[in-house]
Amino acid sequence: MNMPYWFNEQSGEPLFWVKNRPVYLTGLIIIIHCFTFIIGVFAAAFDFSSWFVELSFNTRSVLLHTKIWQLFTYPWIHTPSLAFALDMLVLYWFGHDVEHAVGRLKYLLLYFSLIFLPAVLSLGLAAINPTLSGIMNGSDLIHFSLFIAFTCLFPSSELFLGIRAKWVAIIFLALFSLIDIASRSWMHLFWCWCSVAIAAYSIYGKNISHFLSPARLKIPIRKPQKSKEQESASLFKKKTEGDEAIDAILDKIAKKGMSSLTKSERAALEKARIALLRKDQKK
Structure with missing residues (x-):
């Protein structure tokens, strides 16, 4: 079996320990998301919602009013709901395994690539076709894409009711796509597939280019x-x-x-x- 090119044999040390429990980068990201979620809850309680609009990503605001900070702030803006708990569970269940497999620095690069690249690509699409615009906040697509990365690393892992990870990923990706098509959320659909493509390419991209390389035709030297x-x-x-x-x-x-x-x-x-x-x- 060919391992993904990011595969790391070293598990890496945790960032720090809390009462003999290791805290890795994934745990720190969860802590930051929970902190910003609590801030959002109190902001909603005191009717201070203008910050929510200013910090959420809006293609028109960035293109017309150069609100560049929205590229950095939108993943940390969460609407108070139970969906946030599910989002954090997905990150906890699958993010840690991806971090362990690829290494801390590459995992951090992947995480921020999932934040910035779909946003930048959506800006390009909106600039080409001004009728397409979108508003984005929260981290659900980022963490779903981390699940896609986990699936690329361990496609045969059994999840719910013995169903393999690759089939769960295909089912959820199809459902999300159909929901966006039904609601005509074309920008969200574009964002979703961009995120999934980035996650998949980050794991298997180099393997694909290596597979297509003429160098594979050479007779390998046997050790x-x-x-x-x-x-x-x-x-x-x-x-x-x-x-x-x-x-x-x-x-x-x-x-x-x-x-x-x-x-x-x-x-x-x-x-x-x-x-x-x-x-x-x-x-």
């Missing part, structure tokens, strides 16, 4: 390989040592709970979880 007996013995040793370590951690959890784990034990458990996802991917 000297170990004998099958040596490879089997080495692999068995690694698996045995790893299984024993994980068994000891699971036994500790059963006796003392998750809070008893050390930083290194949590990191080992996380690596084992990602390894299982990769194993499911190979099936």
